[in-house]
Amino acid sequence: MEHAEFNKDLLKFLNASPTPWHAVATMKQRLDAAGFEELDEKDDWSLVHNRGYYVIRNGSSIVAFRTGAQDAAASGIRMVGAHTDSPCLKVKPNPELRRKGFFQLGVEVYGGVLMNPWFDRDLSLAGRVTLLDGQGRMLDTLVDFRKPVAFIPSLAIHLDREANTSRTVNAQTDLPPVLMQVPEEDTTGFDELLSQQIASDSGTKVRKILGYELAFYDAQEAGFVGLRDEFIASARLDNLLSCYIGLQALLNTSGEEAALLVCNDHEEVGSVSSEGAQGPFLSAILDRWCGAGKVKAIARSMMISADNAHGVHPNYLDKHDENHGPVLNKGPVIKVNHNQRYATNSRSAGVYRHISDELGLPHQTFVVRSDMACGSTIGPLTAANLGVTTLDIGVPQFGMHSIRELIGTEDGFTLFRVLTEFMQRKQVF
The missing domain is CATH 3.40.630.10 (Zn peptidases)
Incomplete structure (x- = not known):
């Protein structure tokens, strides 16, 4: 090679x-x-x-x-x-958050994450899901949303004038990503969204989601960087x-x-x-x-x-x-x-x-x-x-x-x- x-x-x-x-x-x-x-x-x-x-x-x-x-x-x-x-941000077992019409997911910090760079990035979601399929069989499957589906927006400097000198990140309150906007009467659950993606990925009909291990990830692909392409960023x-x-x-x-x-x-x-x-x-x-x-x-x-x-x-x-x-x-x-x-x-x-x-x-x-x-x-x-x-x-x-x-x-x-x-x-x- x-x-x-x-x-x-x-x-x-x-x-x-x-x-x-x-x-x-x-x-x-x-x-x-x-x-x-x-x-x-x-x-x-x-x-x-x-x-x-x-x-x-x-x-x-x-x-x-x-x-x-x-x-x-x-x-x-x-x-x-x-x-x-x-190190990454993993989805919690009961993750759904609905606030002011925004649909968010609660996340748990996995490993020694450098948290600040996760803000203002295009994020996707992937991992393993354990489920019952249409025939009632229990199985594991991989899922990957591939496209950007989430974002953790920074708080504007106008609302936090000390952001460049003293801002800290609270892993519980500051990191839940925004996935979409939903009307007040919307009852769409994360398991339903996940089942739809699994069906799209593999054609598997999901009867019930039994568990998952899912992580957000940077949707930007790996690539060469530098005036002479002497670096790889990923x-x-x-x-x-x-x-x-x-x-x-x-x-x-x-x-x-x-x-x-x-x-x-x-x-x-x-x-x-x-x-x-x-x-x-x-x-x-x-x-x-x-x-x-x-x-x-x-x-x-x-x-x-x-x-x-x-x-x-x-x-x-x-x-x-x-x-x-x-x-x-x-x-x-x-x-x-x-x-x-x-x-x-x-x-x-x-x-x-x-x-x-x-x-x-x-x-x-x-x-x-x-x-x-x-x-x-x-x-x-x-x-x-x-x-x-x-x-x-x-x-x-x-x-x-x-x-x-x-x-x-x-x-x-x-x-x-x-x-x-x-x-x-x-x-x-």
């Missing part, structure tokens, strides 16, 4: 994946097209060498792997991890970018070596769930793949946790350690924290630097300022759960956790090239 093709395909992936469920569905389509076989956790498995498989849990997390030419206990597994979720770059990079690396490996991609949901809220990185999903897959050889396989394995890094912002240079300010388009960022907020150690960092140097590709290093708190990733969680040597790395970006984020056009492709080589390396250590 060439550089330009990589970035154009990345935009398609981002635009097709407004929620974790859509992201996993998009990855499933690509894995199916590449000949990977889907496995069901309820069934018996009979894995063979030199094959590709994948497992989906809850529709929002996925593990895909190549078994390689020999037993994983002898070869180890080259693992890459990412997460499918992004929603959900944290961390669908890493999901895409890891998937493309797995699909482009030779298949001779055992390799695995895990994309977990719920990283943005702590990863404590059945499909999150603190849950048993990955370990359960490895148990069934490796059997009694799991401990030996882990001892020969390495995990690269890929999650975006904070690029040095030219307007806020003092927010970075002066020797560790990653620059966009200057290479992926090895993330280090000796208090174990990142799982990188000298050995795992050395493996990445060695491969990157062999390929003649750039890399950078990030350490948070000593007087600031450090974020974290699925890296330490996976390292602790499995006992696997782990590296934390990511593409540098601006605007992390905003509704629209920015990366350089070079760094994703660079990380893809290194991860592809890592996943087909005969010996990691």
Whole structure:
């Protein structure tokens, strides 16, 4: 895959994946097209060498792997991890608000949302719905309104003269989006509107909505930015970018070596769930793949946790350690924290630097300022759960956790090239 093709395909992936469920569905389509076989956790498995498989849990997390030419206990597994979720505004279970003829939906803040950028944006709505269909069968379906259907208007500065110096956002009262105007006698419910969209999307006749997990998202598509198109702007770059990079690396490996991609949901809220990185999903897959050889396989394995890094912002240079300010388009960022907020150690960092140097590709290093708190990733969680040597790395970006984020056009492709080589390396250590 060439550089330009990589970035154009990345935009398609981002635009097709407004929620974790859509992201996993998009990855499933690509894995199916590449000949990977889907496995069901309820069934018996009979894995063979030199094959590709994948497992989906809850529709929002996925593990895909190549078994390689020999037993994983002898070869180890080259693992890459990412997460499918992004901070957003999720619709509450009983969301309907009618005020002064405006139909609004109550929302719950999911993850560490940078809330101010959500105002005055064209918003759409997507997610998973559980329902009874026309025959009374219970099923899950994906829904995506696609077009802009909502807006969170700012309060005019004339009504808040201190807006530019002291305005704060109240998540309960300030964030309910406006979807339409309705007459006083209108009794149209959200479930009815949702049922109409599902019928339009899939032709499914809805007898009853039983539940949903829906999120508003930026209706503006991903695109190139800059006088020389040197940037990509999009929603959900944290961390669908890493999901895409890891998937493309797995699909482009030779298949001779055992390799695995895990994309977990719920990283943005702590990863404590059945499909999150603190849950048993990955370990359960490895148990069934490796059997009694799991401990030996882990001892020969390495995990690269890929999650975006904070690029040095030219307007806020003092927010970075002066020797560790990653620059966009200057290479992926090895993330280090000796208090174990990142799982990188000298050995795992050395493996990445060695491969990157062999390929003649750039890399950078990030350490948070000593007087600031450090974020974290699925890296330490996976390292602790499995006992696997782990590296934390990511593409540098601006605007992390905003509704629209920015990366350089070079760094994703660079990380893809290194991860592809890592996943087909005969010996990691």
